[in-house]
Each structure stands twice: as C-alpha cells, then as structure tokens.
Amino acid sequence: MKRSMLSLTALLTAALTGAALAQQPASTFTVVRPTQWGAYNLNPFAPGDQHLLPTNSVIYESLFYVSTLNGKVTPVLGTKYAWSKDNKTLTVTTRGGVTWHDGKPFSANDVAFTFNYLKQFPALDTSGLWKNGLTSVKATNANTVTFNFNKANTPIFQYVAGQMIVPQHIWANVKDPVTDTNQKAVGTGPFTFDSYSQQALRVLKNPNYWMKGQPYVDAVVWLATNSNDAALLKLLKGEADYGYVGVSDPKGMYASKGPNNQYWWPVTGDNYLYFNTTKAPFNDAAFRRAVSQAINTADVAQKAYAGVAKPSHPSGIIPAQQAQWLPANASSLAVKFNAAAADAALTKAGYRKNAQGARLGKDGKALPAFKILVGAGWTDFITMAQVISENLKKVGINTQIDQQAWSSYSGGLQTANYDMGISWGWGGGPTPYYLYYQSFSPEFSAAVGKTAPSNLAHYSSPAITQALAQYRATSDAAAQKKAIGTIATTVMRDMPWLPLTDRSEFSLYSTARFTGFPNAQNPYNAGTADDTPGARLMYLNVKPKK
Structure with missing residues (x-):
C-alpha cells in the first residue's frame, strides 16, 4: 500500500501545478474517474458534461x-x-x-x-x-x-x-452566465477549488464550512483514466479510494480481490422492453400482455448481468420504493413467466397458430418477423434480445435483433420507428411519479414520425393521465399513494412495456484508508456518481482511518 500511495503522490505532483502543492493536505480522498474531462469550467449552470466534476458536488450547494x-x-x-x-x-x-x-x-x-x-x-x-x-x-x-x-x-x-x-x-455582475467559465468559483460547499489539469483535479477543505467538524478529509482529488478497466486497476492497486465504475461482475472482479474492497450498487431504475403501441399488433393490450408472459425475465437478467442485476418488478417501481408505493393488488396483476399460458392467451386474443406453428394475426395472415431494436455493440442489451427471441420463438413469434448506432437507435424509439426495443426508463426520481410521468404522460409523446421526449411506447391512458394530475395537485401522502396505485395497476394491466432487469449505480470503494461510505445499511445517498449532489454527502461523511 505504501508503494501505491507513493506512486500516486508522484502522479499528483506531476499533474497538479500551483503554489498549493507546497503544503500537502494531511488526508486526501482519491476518486478515479473513467473519463476525460473538458475545459476549466466551474459554472454551476452549465450542463453536467461541461463543468468540472467538483462544481455541483462540493463547491456549490442546493436547498x-x-x-x-x-x-x-x-x-x-x-x-x-x-x-x-x-x-x-x-x-x-x-x-x-x-x-x-x-x-x-x-x-x-x-x-x-x-x-x-x-x-x-x-x-x-x-x-x-x-x-x-x-x-x-x-x-x-x-x-x-x-x-x-x-x-x-x-x-x-x-x-x-x-x-x-x-x-x-x-x-449579478456576470454579463453572460451561459458561457462564463467561472474559474474563480465562490460557493458555500465543503471544499474550494484548488488545481486543474487534464489528468487530475483537486479541491481543498473549506475551513469555514457551516457543518462544524466536517468534512473529515482535507482534500479530494479526481484522477482521469481512459477506460473502466484502467479505473478498476487503480482501485485494485490501492491508488484510489472510490470509483464510479461499471463492471460486469463487481463481486468477482473487485470485492473478492481484497479484504477492503467493497461495492454498493443500489437499484435506481430498470431496463425495459418497449412495445410500439402505435402499430398492430402491439396496439393490442392483450397481445402485449401475452408476449410479456412468454418472456423469462429471470433468465434475461441472469444471462445479461451474471446475476448482479435482478429481474424487475412488473410495475417498474424500484425495490427501495415498493414498500411505500406498490398497491395492495399488485401481486395479483403481475405478469408471471409461463410459456404455455402465454401461448393459450395469444390464441384466445385472436392470434392463433397455423399448421406449421407460426403465429397469425387477427386477419389470418402470418405475423412478420418483428425487430427488436438495441444499441449497436451493447452486449447486455443484445444478450437480452437473444433471450427474448428464443422465448418468443417458442410461442410462434419470430424476431430479428436490430442493432443501431445511437442516433438511429434513440431516434427510432422516439419517432415510433420500431416494433420492440430495449432501453432504460427515460425518467425517474424520488417517487414512481417521475418515471410514470415522463414515460406515459401525453406531453412526452408525439405523433408517429415526430420526436417524443421520453414516452417511448407512445402510449397514453385517460386513467393514468388523470392520476398524474391528481398526484400533482396534492401534497397529501395518502392521496399521492392512491394515484400511484391507479397508475401501477393500469400499467400492469395494459403492459405498454415489459420491465426486464434492474439498473444499478456503480459505486466501488476501498475501506483501506477511509470509513463512512454509504451502503445498504446506511443509504444516506443514492449511490450516484462522484460529480452529483448526492456525492457531497459521501465527501462529508468519509473519515480517515486512525
């Protein structure tokens, strides 16, 4: 460990310039970042990919x-x-x-x-x-x-x-706050900006911070790497204390490699199979529900994420919010994988099979091979699509995996130019309202060929629209829960999407030098990345080991 930290000090000395290096902080918390940041910009109004990482995590504060x-x-x-x-x-x-x-x-x-x-x-x-x-x-x-x-x-x-x-x-004296880079940032946060280079950033403890005794560390340093693998290596070598790094197997690739290696990947969203409800037969709720019943989401999750991610709840409500928001009848409405029942449900809904076992439309003509839209090269989504294809073939529905570059992939989902497509939920927040609002409110949809901001299924329901309005109009928790219950039950009945797998945050950390990290027992933040407002709580709570 001493050798690793010595090499890290040498790296920082080379990367960071300025008089501040004359006095090294007593304790430095090091974050590895698998990205290359841009220009020297500390404008808190700039989008997150334009200002430097400490801007809205440790320099400026919210209410x-x-x-x-x-x-x-x-x-x-x-x-x-x-x-x-x-x-x-x-x-x-x-x-x-x-x-x-x-x-x-x-x-x-x-x-x-x-x-x-x-x-x-x-x-x-x-x-x-x-x-x-x-x-x-x-x-x-x-x-x-x-x-x-x-x-x-x-x-x-x-x-x-x-x-x-x-x-x-x-x-009040800034002439153009949209473009101003604000390099002498003045905030109220626990740290002040110190040094910048393309390899490393450093902030120093604010000695006059309003939380007495906090933060417990004297400096935070961000190190840049060009890949997840490089970031993971720095963590494994003891050259960083924390990294927001997506790896396929956090337990096998990190936690098992050392007694101080830990991870916390709380679920904050889901991956979905979206149905294009503007075109037949996906405009038929009975067809969508039967197709959903034919898909083994447990197998999807296992093969795509080796068991790290679990299958989603059919409502789309994440685990941490289910106890508070799921309606009492959710279990009875949930679609459960059953290929035989799905086969029978398709026939009952008017989609019978011909003598060769191919599924027919209500007009008696063979259904085409439907395309499953995924991002090109996205191995997790491609794996999901492969499992789905195998499942649907067993009930007489043929599919093709359609890999598209980002622009045509996202554009296809947004303009309803697809059959089925796999994506994450384009919405989310502290309650299920935010996911449902951005996913199913008519204002986030659009006519075929036009761009929908986030209603990728292009689906709306009077019951959901009314319940969203009822939620917005009240601050009463019971009334809001009733509204969410209406939405959840409608979604589980109509199945405009099929929730496939959980999506997690990617926090890896080492307790070799620091304690006080957020975890499942003490979830004081949502496990979000090191440049987010939630990360401020981590920087306030981590303590050097004595």
Missing part, C-alpha cells in the same frame, strides 16, 4: 438533497419547507450562519436571486421551472423564501430543491 433511491429529503441550505393549503405556494426556510467562500454572508436573498436569474436567462432554466407554473420567487426576510405557482404542481419540489444556489454579489 435540499432529495434521494432518488427512497425520496428522503436532506436539508442543505434550506432547513425546512411547507406547501400552502392550495399547494400553490412553497415556503422555504434558509439556513443561518452560512458564509460564501469569500467570507460574505449567505441569505435568502441569494436564493431568490438565483431563481429569478433563471427567469432572466431562460437557457439556464434546464428544469423548466418558469415554464411549469412558477410565477414569482421572493425573499420575505433573511431566512425565508416563497415560491408562488399558478397551479398546483407539488412534484416540482425536487427541481426547486436541487437547484444550485449562487451568490448575488458575484453573479
């Missing part, structure tokens, strides 16, 4: 952190919030005793300024707050901000909560 795993709300610059009785006014109490990195005090005025800044420069409003009912944001005193809406839309809280807050005394 609250809302876990996409279980919906838990953690106070940050906001300490509490409340909706009015008509759910059109959100009142947030901001934290006192906070200072910006330059020593100036933070207040509710900075919060109001930030949100009004989004209105002034619409290109910054990437969550569409001002397009979705927000009418005014005002600081009523130094510690209170009110958000007024022209309609009830309580799920918008997640986007209010997650907006990075900037200091008014600096950004």
Whole structure:
C-alpha cells in the first residue's frame, strides 16, 4: 500500500501545478474517474458534461438533497419547507450562519436571486421551472423564501430543491452566465477549488464550512483514466479510494480481490422492453400482455448481468420504493413467466397458430418477423434480445435483433420507428411519479414520425393521465399513494412495456484508508456518481482511518 500511495503522490505532483502543492493536505480522498474531462469550467449552470466534476458536488450547494433511491429529503441550505393549503405556494426556510467562500454572508436573498436569474436567462432554466407554473420567487426576510405557482404542481419540489444556489454579489455582475467559465468559483460547499489539469483535479477543505467538524478529509482529488478497466486497476492497486465504475461482475472482479474492497450498487431504475403501441399488433393490450408472459425475465437478467442485476418488478417501481408505493393488488396483476399460458392467451386474443406453428394475426395472415431494436455493440442489451427471441420463438413469434448506432437507435424509439426495443426508463426520481410521468404522460409523446421526449411506447391512458394530475395537485401522502396505485395497476394491466432487469449505480470503494461510505445499511445517498449532489454527502461523511 505504501508503494501505491507513493506512486500516486508522484502522479499528483506531476499533474497538479500551483503554489498549493507546497503544503500537502494531511488526508486526501482519491476518486478515479473513467473519463476525460473538458475545459476549466466551474459554472454551476452549465450542463453536467461541461463543468468540472467538483462544481455541483462540493463547491456549490442546493436547498435540499432529495434521494432518488427512497425520496428522503436532506436539508442543505434550506432547513425546512411547507406547501400552502392550495399547494400553490412553497415556503422555504434558509439556513443561518452560512458564509460564501469569500467570507460574505449567505441569505435568502441569494436564493431568490438565483431563481429569478433563471427567469432572466431562460437557457439556464434546464428544469423548466418558469415554464411549469412558477410565477414569482421572493425573499420575505433573511431566512425565508416563497415560491408562488399558478397551479398546483407539488412534484416540482425536487427541481426547486436541487437547484444550485449562487451568490448575488458575484453573479449579478456576470454579463453572460451561459458561457462564463467561472474559474474563480465562490460557493458555500465543503471544499474550494484548488488545481486543474487534464489528468487530475483537486479541491481543498473549506475551513469555514457551516457543518462544524466536517468534512473529515482535507482534500479530494479526481484522477482521469481512459477506460473502466484502467479505473478498476487503480482501485485494485490501492491508488484510489472510490470509483464510479461499471463492471460486469463487481463481486468477482473487485470485492473478492481484497479484504477492503467493497461495492454498493443500489437499484435506481430498470431496463425495459418497449412495445410500439402505435402499430398492430402491439396496439393490442392483450397481445402485449401475452408476449410479456412468454418472456423469462429471470433468465434475461441472469444471462445479461451474471446475476448482479435482478429481474424487475412488473410495475417498474424500484425495490427501495415498493414498500411505500406498490398497491395492495399488485401481486395479483403481475405478469408471471409461463410459456404455455402465454401461448393459450395469444390464441384466445385472436392470434392463433397455423399448421406449421407460426403465429397469425387477427386477419389470418402470418405475423412478420418483428425487430427488436438495441444499441449497436451493447452486449447486455443484445444478450437480452437473444433471450427474448428464443422465448418468443417458442410461442410462434419470430424476431430479428436490430442493432443501431445511437442516433438511429434513440431516434427510432422516439419517432415510433420500431416494433420492440430495449432501453432504460427515460425518467425517474424520488417517487414512481417521475418515471410514470415522463414515460406515459401525453406531453412526452408525439405523433408517429415526430420526436417524443421520453414516452417511448407512445402510449397514453385517460386513467393514468388523470392520476398524474391528481398526484400533482396534492401534497397529501395518502392521496399521492392512491394515484400511484391507479397508475401501477393500469400499467400492469395494459403492459405498454415489459420491465426486464434492474439498473444499478456503480459505486466501488476501498475501506483501506477511509470509513463512512454509504451502503445498504446506511443509504444516506443514492449511490450516484462522484460529480452529483448526492456525492457531497459521501465527501462529508468519509473519515480517515486512525
């Protein structure tokens, strides 16, 4: 270990320049990143792939952190919030005793300024707050901000909560916040930016941070690699403490290689087989349901991910949210793999077989070989499609695997130019509402040939649309659960998609030098990547081993 850390120190010395190197931090938490980052940009309004990794994880802070795993709300610059009785006014109490990195005090005025800044420069409003009912944001005193809406839309809280807050005394003088690279970043976060190169980034502990005694480490360093394999090697060699690295077998390839090697891959989404509901026979719910029953999702998961990922719940609701949100009758509605029952259900629905065992359409003509759209070279999705093809052949349905480059793959799904297609859910959040809203709301669909933002099945249901509206209009937990129950049961009955396998986050970490990582026993964040707001909680909680 001493040899590994010595080589790491040499690497950092070569990669990082500046006077700060004259005084090495007492403890440095090292993150390996299987990517090459871009230009020196610390603009918190810039998209995530344009600003550097520490920007919105340790330099700037939001009002609250809302876990996409279980919906838990953690106070940050906001300490509490409340909706009015008509759910059109959100009142947030901001934290006192906070200072910006330059020593100036933070207040509710900075919060109001930030949100009004989004209105002034619409290109910054990437969550569409001002397009979705927000009418005014005002600081009523130094510690209170009110958000007024022209309609009830309580799920918008997640986007209010997650907006990075900037200091008014600096950004009011920025002429073009869309393109400004903000290289002298001033935030309220636990670390300040120190050094930049294409090989390594470093931030240093904020000695005046508002959480007394935290963070426990003096510096965080990000190291760049050109591949997952290279990142994994640095972890195995003890040259990094954490990496968000996707590998096919985290247990066999990492955890089993050393006593301090651990991983936490919480499920935050699913992979789906989407049906193009704009064309026959996929516009027939009975056909979709029978096809779904013919597919062995346990086998799909085992062969695609060697048992690391499990088969999804038929509702699409992730495991951490099922106890709270699944309706009582979910089990009775769930499609269960049964090839014989699927064969009989297809015949009953009007899709009988001919003498050769080929499945016919309702018009008596043989069904064509349907294409299963996947991304070109995506081995996990290709494997899933192979299993699905084998399953469907047993009930008289022939398929072909259609590999397409990203543009035609995503474009095919979005424009309804496909039969069946495998993809992840293009939506998700702290409750099932966000997945269902982005997946099935009519506003996210489009006519055939036009681009649907995220409703890839091009499916809508009056019952779902009404239930989504009911959820938005209330902040009452019981009423929201009832709405989700309606949506889940409708989805499980109509099967516009078939949930195939879980999708996980990819956190690998070593406890050789640090403790306090999030895990299944202490899921204080959602296991998300090292440049996300949730990662801030990891950087605050990891402690050097004594």
